[in-house]
Amino acid sequence: MEAGNKGRGNEKQSRKTFRRRLDDMIRTLRGEILTGQRRDGEFLPSERELAVHFQLSNKLVRAGLEELVAEGLIQKLPRVGNRVQVPPSGQPVRIRFGYHSTLESDVEMERLLDGFHAAHPGIRVQPLPISFHNYHETVTEYMEAGLLDVVTMNYNNYERFRSQGSLAMLEPLEPDERIFPFLSEAFRQEGAAYARPFVFSPLILCYNLDHLAEKKVRWPREPMEWHTLIRLASRLTVENERFGFYFFLLSINRWPVFLLQNGMRWDGSADGAAEAVERIVEGLKLCRSMIYARDTFPTYLSGSDADAEELFREGKVSVIMTSYFALNRLRGSGVRFDVAPLPGGREDKTILMTIGLAVNGRSEEKVASRTLVDYLVSDRTQAEIGQLTFSLPAVREAAESESPGHPERPPHFRMFEERTDTFRLITELNLSLAQLEAVMKEARLYWAKLLSEQALKRRLAELLLAR
DSSP states (O other): HHHHHHHHHHHHHHHHHHHHHHHHHHHHHHHHHHHTOOTTTTOOOOOOHHHHHHTHHEEEEEEEHHHHTTTEEEEEEEETEEEEOOOOTTTOOOEEEEEEHHHHHHHHHHHHHHHHHHHHHHEEEEEEEEOTTTTHHHHHHHTTTTOEEEEEOOOOOHHHHHHOOOOBBOOBBBOOBOOOHHHHHHHTTTTTTEEEEEEEEEEEEEEEHHHHHHTTTTOOOOOBBBBHHHHHHHHHHHHHTTTEEEETTTTTTTTTTHHHTTTOOOSSSSSHHHHHHHHHHHHHHHHHHHHTTTSSOOGGGSSSSSHHHHHTTTTTTTEEEEEHHGGGGTTTTTTOEEEEEOOOOOOOOEEEEEEEEETTTSSOOHHHHHHHHHHHHHHHHHHHHHHHOOOOOSSHHHHHSSOOOTOOOTTTTGGGGGGGGGOOOOOOOOOHHHHHHHHHHHHHHHHOOSSSSHHHHHHHHHHOOOO
16 A cells, blocks of 8 residues: 555656656747747757757657647647747746846946847846845745846855755856856855856955045055054044045955954864964954054944945045945046055955856746846946946956946056955855854954953854854
């Protein structure tokens, strides 16, 4: 009896598997026809070839093709084949694209989507800008409900998906050799690529050229240390007018750079925890020394989310720690500025930030979704991003193009090309995002002088060793 039930269960599961494969074949061919990848009048591969490709029997392939005949998408010619028959004015395929709302300015997203619609009239993209607040939770909920087909995913978003075992929600994508290898590797897990790199940026400094000229300060071209920057920034401060240096202290893409530069990398062991704590505290002490440096840093803003780029734009600060993405806030401001690498610590490192494009594994329109991803990472679109914005394209040729780029580009805009060996993902620390957030919670108390150094070390050790 049990053996019989088991046999029927296997048979039922097998039917479900073949139904999924058949649905996949139908959706794929339908999508290729409606998106223009298969032209009117061309012939589909033979039934035998389709059977091999989609792992179906010839009988099921014929059943699937009959559905496409019924939809008016192909014409069956006996003893000849199946010919594509594009409807003269059919309904376009519709996909929903969720992206970080800042990309509207960081890559001129509306203009890019206009270009996509012109190139692919058979696909309509519904744009869904999503704020950074609770981005991961919002995207996950929307994807599970089938409300998103394509989504942008920065490295921190991706890392949350990976650490929570949610990568199965994403459709694996083909590798693209045109993209910087260090970007492709960021979204790869066990050989599979779960997002296609789109744009990227290292963490950098940006400084006001007029403020330097006013104070007769010359920006050093050779690498400098943080204490040198603080001394320089103190000379740029003007009481009741501006401060010399500022960055959003509590951003997970800012303060951890001091840990990276200290060579902090916890090996995950109890024995290694003591060394990790020492390196963490050393980095946090450097941060605190900056916050309380005389006539340098706006201490009252250190715990707020004050926009560093907006303060810079208004002339309220002279030097900021920022990214190429955030430089887009300065377009059209009239502020004369330039960029430079971060000062170094024990090691010359900076945080690498990257944004990729991912396809919902549950999307009903995977062909159209992949078509959008391919377009946004095409040579043409990547070059357009370089022309219209300060964001760095993921395709190497576009990022390193000799073309002048955006007319407001700062003089040393291209300094990133010689610094790629210093780029590091935040996960090099070997701390989870949850652990980093817990470290920051303790750091805030320490920076506010509500926690002694010894108490900080004790609490960090407990945090690292907690199971």
